[in-house]
């Protein structure tokens with residue numbers, strides 16, 4: 001056993017997201033979202049039934065409690081409350097979330113509630129999604145409604161992984177509208193997301209409600225492929241500006257450093273694209289939100305190793321789990337490589353636990369306004385199948401992954417990072433946005449046909465961890 005110094009009220013949680021877990025996309029008046037048409041057209045998989053959380057949440061919350069999980073990340077589907085993005089409220093959607101939260105509290109599983117987890121209502125999306133500043137006011141109306149309607153919530157998250165949205169919508173083209181290498185739109189959306197988040201925080205604080213509010217970032221630590229080459233060093237800085245720095249500056253510092261702006265402009269100039277616009281009044285919002293932010297959520301899965309690159313942009317997404325099939329080369333930024341000795345998942349994500357420590361220390365050292373950090377997602381996607389006898393899935397790879405990353409969290413806590421909770425992605429198996437149903441992350445296996453749940457070995461391991469506060473060596 002390795003003793004962990006987790007703070008007294010540390011949360012050991014499991015994470016979910018509405019669209020990936022709930023299913024029931026056509027039930028109880030739910031409105032359509034950006035993914036509906038996209039997935040119908042792609043025809044690779046359907047968002048129904050997912051893991052049918054909409055109907056089976058009582059069982060999932062009870063299982064969580066039974067396995068020592070004392071917090072859960074859930075998101076509210078904006079389109080269950082406002083099927084058209086604004087206007088008429090759907091009572092059935094509102095009631096669903098009241099019931100869900102009631103169940104969480106009755107099982108002592110603290111809900112951390114996200115307002116936007118990649119699922120803009122279709123109407124909002126068709127009106128320009130996050131590129132259209134008017135949609136920010138609609139998001140605020142929705143946020144205000146939720147803040148008032150659900151006063152029982154102690155932890156709010158404004159937006160999940162703005163970077164995943166901006167970059168995947170407009171650079172890698174893996175999220176609808178699937179545009180590639182449009183850096184100009186990407187950075188404009190990055191700024192608009194920072195602003196939407198900031199305005200939601202400022203609104204929440206003005207309403208004087210109980211509870212805390214934060215944001216969740218996907219942070220992929222970026223390193224130069226060869227630390228001794230200045231070209232690689234600079235390429236890593238550019239990639240970091242695209243993935244991390246503009247968001248960290250905007251939401252945790254409340255201003256963009258000159259360095260961030262210079263890097264962004266360098267990328268835009270290299271791609272001969274329009275620079276992004278920030279209005280003077282936006283800065284006030286960013287600043288005020290950063291001063292009042294209660295916590296930041298860190299989603300950490302992998303790191304990137306970047307080489308200097310000056311050719312044309314080319315990206316191939318590995319969405320099937322065929323190892324070695326992905327490519328990422330971006331003009332004006334750099335090319336992803338893999339250093340010797342670093343293992344990858346079947347989806348080509350480099351497994352690099354030290355990246356967890358480095359990102360936690362970066363936040364601690366470079367963004368001193370931050371009072372609390374939660375690891376809001378960490379986990380590994382695996383191909384898993386239940387045998388006929390329904391034997392417990394022996395997911396030692398997952399246990400190993402979680403163990404190594406938790407040790408880095410512990411190390412960061414010892415070195416001053418204020419981490420107060422950790423959520424495994426995911427609580428139970430569900431679908432992955434760009435990879436479908438065969439990339440499983442759950443502590444609980446879901447047979448998608450029967451919708452039965454089966455605890456994996458990792459669930460037992462996690463139970464022991466949360467009960468003993470020590471990393472079990474199995």
Ligand code: BGP
Pocket residue numbers: 017020160161164218299377381425431432433434435439
């Ligand atoms: C994060 C998202 C989650 C989840 C997870 C795993 O980006 O917040 O919704 O999907 O990553 O990623 P993936 O499903 O692409 O494997």
